[in-house]
Amino acid sequence: MEIKEQTEIKEWVKAAAVEDFPRNGGAAVLVNGEQIAVFNFTNEGRWFATQNQCPHKGEMAISRGLTGDSEGHPKVACPFHKKTFSLEDGKCLTDEEFQLKTFPVKIEEGYVLIGIE
Amino acid sequence: MKKRIVLIGNGMTGYKFCEKFASSPLKEQYKLVVFGEEPHPAYDRVHLTSYYTGTVPDELLLAPAGWYDEHNIELLTNEKVIAIDREAKTVSSEKEKTYSYDILVLATGSSAFVPPIEGIEKEGVFVYRTFDDIDKIKKYIPKASKAAVIGGGLLGLEAAKAVLDDGLPTSIIEFASRLMPRQLDPQGANILKSKLENFDLEVLLNKSTEKITGNGKLEGLQFADGSTLDADLLVISAGIRPRDELARSAGLEVHQRGGIVVNSKMETADPSIFAIGECVVVHNMVWGLVAPCYEMAEILVNNIGGQSQEFLGFDLSSKLKLIGTDVASFGEALVESDKIKTIVYENKSRGIYKRLNISEDGKYLLGGILVGEAEEYNMLKQVVNNKIALPENPEDFILGARGGEGAAGIGVGDLPDTAAICSCENITKGDILSAIETDGAESVPKIKKCTKAGTGCGGCAPMLDDLLIHYMKSQGREVRKTICEHFDYTRQELYDLIKINEFKSYDELILAYGKGSGCETCKPVVASLLASIWNDLITKQDTIQDTNDRFLANIQQRGVYSVVPRIPGGEITPEKLIVIGQVAKKYDLYTKITGGQRIDLFGARVDQLPAIWEELIDAGFESGHAYGKSLRTVKSCVGSTWCRYGMHDSVSFAIEVEDRYKGLRSPHKLKGGVSGCVRECAEARGKDFGIIATEKGWNLFVCGNGGANPRHADLLASDIDKETVVKYLDRFLMYYIKTAEPLTRTSKWLASLEGGLGYLKDVVVKDSLGIGNKLEEEMAELISHYKCEWTEVVRTPELRNKFRHFVNSDEIDNNIKFVPLRDQKIPAKA
Structure with a gap:
């Protein structure tokens, strides 16, 4: 599994203010015309980002999924058919053939920044 | 130096031989070399279709490649053996290597039979x-x-x-x-x-x-x-064709219809060569199921070790699920003779067919067929295989007990310890009980690990569960159904913990009694419990709600939502009908009448939901909770106000009941119905609760449902007045909410309730537990907290602001597209 290296990032794009995102949940942002799902794990102080489109049936819905963890590894379940994806590498945990693109996230001065290749 | 066994074939039978070899004393005397022609080590071919649907090959391997090494077995995959030299006692492979053997085992399996049809070689x-x-x-x-x-x-x-x-x-x-x-x-x-x-x-x-x-x-x-x-x-x-070409070219006897001929000890005519599995003919037939092939492998390992076991044939019962349809046949399924008696049950409308073949004297079950519903399969197979004497009414096996209460006849407790529960691995009831008792295997996964039962076809898994429950009960203990890895508690325990500690949020609960970040299983369960206990506004904790509850609407194709205003009892004024029409027209929504006597508006974007609801609420509508595990509708017939047959006013009663329980959140959705006479036009007995008018009052039915497994509701009390109906309903619903497993409809809950309907009557009608008043008070408390969720959202800017597709843009989701259909719109296929 490929995990994106920081060096590939061409640009950090300011997505929205931290308080625009729900606690322990996700929301979608539009970044350079692309739909990206951002997840705020308030309890762990961690953030994750993936493509918003579920690769299973193509719905723009990953951001509306329930978040959580499986043995400590963060994951999200697509609200449509409950396919679950690792937020660490985007791999589908219930069906090998699907994969989400992941993006690095950082917080600066109260804003959520997404790293775009 | 050790002698050498060469095994040709690394399919399921070949692997079973390796497994039995590795745990037998043979491994001290022999070195085992295995040839497989496929690139993968042996895998579970029975579940090949799960590879089709995406399971990775590694998960289907019977043992990882390293296992063979660890057990000193030399595995050569991707290496097809093409010749046997019986005089020199060697085999040679496609890669032109030659290996000598002292004992040769052929487990070459079978290939798909391809009939000689003209043009069969074509592409595709x-x-x-x-x-x-x-x-x-x-x-x-x-x-x-x-x-x-x-x-x-x-x-x-x-x-x-x-x-x-x-x-x-x-x-x-x-x-x-x-x-x-x-x-x-x-x-x-x-x-x-x-x-x-x-x-x-x-x-x-x-x-x-x-x-x-x-x-x-x-x-x-x-x-x-x-x-x-x-x-x-x-x-x-x-069909299959035994792979006997290698044996044939080595001059071993093969059957005229194909298959290496062996005797019941798995011996060929050559004393150094044995054959097992689907490639052999024994007792004049090819055994094309995994269980008999496994048995052959075990017998051969024992015989090489000096025993003299024989393969005596095998039970060819099978059960599978095809497209959601159970199909099973067991014992002598197809016998046609005057010497047997058959009991047949056929229900074409539900797609069910069941047949039992019974001995002439009526004492024993010989076999049978089950299509459409096969829950009884495991037990019936046991009754055949263990020659258990039949009860007086054997038809109860396939019809369910009638008249009296309690299930038909025979349970796991009646089976002898020698009963083979898992026929793939040949594990008996005694083996399983001893694993539970002495090895502490107190869960089904642990039993599987400990005994290997249920690791072949998996068909006996429900029986493992039954055995475990039976054992635990015999010890006065219970099997706990905990929610998930984040909470080591059952739903009922969490219910009590939330109540006693007065927890109002998921975060408080997981900090105090759970671990980790939760998941898509426990979050909605806890959300439902919090709502069932406090009836607070669920939108305050939107990110723990299940899909539809998060945005108070049902998500549909392409990520658009549907809107269902409450229309209690299905009664609506022309003015309100016009408003629904106007709103639908304004927002270009697809409209359809639902099965619950209301109107569903489809195709709203998430950002449109508050505005749509604002217009509906201004016209006097409320949320219909079509998105929640909560009360949906109370359907009614038109009743005595109009109908010339009506006994009582079913519409007024339905509205009263729907208004009473609206917004009530429960383990699963709740539906009700009220009919004004026994003609039952409201189909109330297909609901979780149904009220039907009688000459003297009302009959109250509970625990019915429609859907995939329809069930008529059972009579809880008859000829009672309206107040008593409501009192019993309060108790019944509250008791269900407090004790059911998550996502369990009332009918399934009743089926698992010990003592069944009789017990439920005792609790609700006779108040045998003395909790009647408490249940009524708790219900009254919940009802007093009711608020229309959509009204709250529409009037609270902070909540309303959550209904956006992007948090950083007012753009709409450009993935949403519609196409026209019969003068309305539907989502375009993705």
């Missing part, structure tokens, strides 16, 4: 047997538009379902006059056929394929009766 024709076959089919699917499967047996139907699920219209072609001719009789096969046809699988019987047409590529099939079928992908599943 496949078999369904190995990982490689499936890779080839998958690769071809995008080029194909119509599939056909030759062979209406077990494997053919699985293959047909797999290609159908990949989006290809599919036809099944069977040479015989019925599907699964080896397992089913004509009546059972007919029921299966209509089930398959409901799923858009075409079934063609009595068809002998004569020619495969097309220019290089398959384009169609031509049958002996002159008819034709268009298809550009063909899967052949016309």
